[in-house]
Amino acid sequence: MSNEGYERVQTAMRLEPTDRIPVVPTLLPEPAAGLAGVLLGDMVKDNTLVVETIFKVFDEYGGWDAIYPGFYIPIQLQVMGNFPMKMSISGQELAPDIPFQLNEQEILQVEDYDRIAEIGYDKFFQEDYLWRITKATPDEVKKHMDQLIAADGLFTRCCANRNISRLFTGNGTHPFFTLSLMRSMVPFTQDVYYNPEPVERALQRMTDDLIAAKLAEMKHWDSNIWLFTEERAGGYFFSPKMFERFWWPYTRQIVEAMWEHGIVTLFHLDTCWDKNLAYFKQLPRGSIALELDGTTDLALAKEILNDHACLKGDVPAALLALGTPEEVASYCKEKIDIVGAGGGYILGTGCSVPPNVKPENFRAMIDTAKNYRPKAVL
Amino acid sequence: MGSLQEMIETLERDQAIELITQRLSSGENPVAILNDCREGMTRIGELFQEGDYFLAELLLSAEIFKEAAALLSPHLQKEGATDVCGTIILATMRGDVHDLGKNILATLLRAQSFDVHDLGVNVEPTDLLQKVKEIEPDFVGLSALITTSFESSKQAVDMLEEEGLRGKFKLLVGGGVTTNTFKDHIGADFQTHDASAGVEYCIEYMRKAG
Numbered sequence: 213m214s215n216e217g218y219e220r221v222q223t224a225m226r227l228e229p230t231d232r233i234p235v236v237p238t239l240l241p242e243p244a245a246g247l248a249g250v251l252l253g254d255m256v257k258d259n260t261l262v263v264e265t266i267f268k269v270f271d272e273y274g275g276w277d278a279i280y281p282g283f284y285i286p287i288q289l290q291v292m293g294n295f296p297m298k299m300s301i302s303g304q305e306l307a308p309d310i311p312f313q314l315n316e317q318e319i320l321q322v323e324d325y326d327r328i329a330e331i332g333y334d335k336f337f338q339e340d341y342l343w344r345i346t347k348a349t350p351d352e353v354k355k356h357m358d359q360l361i362a363a364d365g366l367f368t369r370c371c372a373n374r375n376i377s378r379l380f381t382g383n384g385t386h387p388f389f390t391l392s393l394m395r396s397m398v399p400f401t402q403d404v405y406y407n408p409e410p411v412e413r414a415l416q417r418m419t420d421d422l423i424a425a426k427l428a429e430m431k432h433w434d435s436n437i438w439l440f441t442e443e444r445a446g447g448y449f450f451s452p453k454m455f456e457r458f459w460w461p462y463t464r465q466i467v468e469a470m471w472e473h474g475i476v477t478l479f480h481l482d483t484c485w486d487k488n489l490a491y492f493k494q495l496p497r498g499s500i501a502l503e504l505d506g507t508t509d510l511a512l513a514k515e516i517l518n519d520h521a522c523l524k525g526d527v528p529a530a531l532l533a534l535g536t537p538e539e540v541a542s543y544c545k546e547k548i549d550i551v552g553a554g555g556g557y558i559l560g561t562g563c564s565v566p567p568n569v570k571p572e573n574f575r576a577m578i579d580t581a582k583n584y585r586p587k588a589v590l
Numbered sequence: 591m592g593s594l595q596e597m598i599e600t601l602e603r604d605q606a607i608e609l610i611t612q613r614l615s616s617g618e619n620p621v622a623i624l625n626d627c628r629e630g631m632t633r634i635g636e637l638f639q640e641g642d643y644f645l646a647e648l649l650l651s652a653e654i655f656k657e658a659a660a661l662l663s664p665h666l667q668k669e670g671a672t673d674v675c676g677t678i679i680l681a682t683m684r685g686d687v688h689d690l691g692k693n694i695l696a697t698l699l700r701a702q703s704f705d706v707h708d709l710g711v712n713v714e715p716t717d718l719l720q721k722v723k724e725i726e727p728d729f730v731g732l733s734a735l736i737t738t739s740f741e742s743s744k745q746a747v748d749m750l751e752e753e754g755l756r757g758k759f760k761l762l763v764g765g766g767v768t769t770n771t772f773k774d775h776i777g778a779d780f781q782t783h784d785a786s787a788g789v790e791y792c793i794e795y796m797r798k799a800g
Contacts (some may be wrong), residue, residue, distance in 0.1 A: 449645045530769040533737040566737035
């Protein structure tokens with residue numbers, strides 16, 4: 213992959229100064245639908261419409277430096293295990309203008325931890341767990357996956373036509389987060405406190421499986437960035453003591469295994485991670501990037517991880533949905549000045565672009581990154 | 591064996607529940623047991639505010655309190671014990687079906703003697719309006735994890751304004767996606783990502799209101 217935008221992203225990942233701050237909004241199908249005036253109830257059935265809508269928005273807003281490869285329909289996220297939960301889907305359980313949402317339910321049972329440890333996560337998921345959460349039949353699951361593969365081809369062609377690249381290729385969910393989603397937050401937290409050993413056995417097996425699967429997956433791509441999502445392990449949820457026992461050792465194994473092959477782990481970290489930032493300094497310089505959602509103090513992250521890890525973020529969803537273009541531009545300039553100084557920063561959204569983003573605010577974010585030149589960066 | 595307050599403070603779930611059961615069996619006044627539980631929960635809130643406890647501990651303590659309250663409830667009803675220190679309506683408005691944070695807040699408020707009316711998720715503005723008319727709460731708390739409920743939250747507040755009800759309660763907003771921008775947008779009195787801070791706000795307001 214080689215093009216100006218992606219090279220800018222790679223330069224930031226390598227912690228080197230860039231000609232301007234790269235910008236990569238997390239434009240998923242839901243906000244793309246909002247910006248393009250497409251009904252979500254239609255988007256949830258048709259991967260081709262999703263890809264076309266994403267690129268319609270990309271073109272209308274003058275493009276940006278690399279594109280988020282999220283061209284799913286919701287049920288594919290369930291089938292692939294990104295979100296191993298029951299779902300409420302636009303136009304089905306929800307009104308057609310409301311984005312799909314996950315239903316927090318206790319599906320995984322205590323005895324399943326050891327089953328995962330014994331047979332591995334993928335086998336457990338494919339042969340047993342998936343059928344507890346999905347309404348799809350095996351034939352429908354196959355059809356959804358075939359559709360996704362076809363959409364992947366279309367997405368690749370759309371990128372090639374514009375000479376742009378995907379921000380990342382492989383992606384995965386942290387084993388800790390996966391278990392919390394499957395078990396639901398309250399029982400999982402109780403397990404971690406009151407019955408930790410089975411949880412740890414499952415976490416280690418899932419870590420081993422994830423490393424093997426992602427290394428194999430990344431071999432097929434001409435890219436060295438994969439996305440790794442965690443939304444429930446930071447200092448907002450757990451004490452450092454629990455974090456050090458249940459999250460950090462597995463994370464370290466995964467990051468270091470990927471980095472041995474030159475693969476950078478781009479963390480997607482929701483909620484506040486202020487109390488955990490220093491841990492990431494223990495990982496090899498340049499082996500990680502942190503995508504933060506606006507609740508972690510990005511300036512603090514810069515202070516702690518300067519010249520060690522690339523940072524990405526964090527225009528808040530509420531600002532994009534409710535603010536003015538001037539407020540958005542001002543927010544972006546402040547981040548570029550503070551976090552962009554010396555390089556190692558990608559302007560992004562806090563979590564994803566909200567489905568009800570104001571078009572003028574989205575444009576303000578993209579245009580500010582393209583046009584604003586802080587002295588510190590030059 | 592430690593006191594019930596200490597067991598709750600240190601999240602010793604099984605021991606706490608066993609002790610409550612023993613004390614009820616021995617004929618102890620359930621109000622006294624409930625007060626001990628509340629004392630433990632107050633200490634949990636303090637530890638959270640001091641940064642020694644995290645959301646996980648709040649959540650675990652809330653689960654212990656729920657179990658305790660379920661055990662105590664029939665006995666309290668027999669005693670006719672009601673000591674409500676304030677009334678609150680909670681809702682996740684139309685467009686959002688998430689309720690983890692709201693549920694934690696509900697339990698923590700109940701632990702502090704608040705009468706909580708939880709309307710659930712995906713709540714229509716008209717349903718909130720109706721409930722406010724019906725029970726005349728001291729507080730309304732709106733939870734949001736995604737921005738798609740912003741519009742229905744604003745609609746609800748506008749309806750309450752039109753009916754002349756908005757000035758009669760304090761409006762709290764909370765949840766991952768809420769910010770001061772959202773608070774100002776709907777004219778709320780308080781915004782937080784922290785359920786414990788929400789409880790503190792309500793307690794402090796009721797204390798000042800006398």
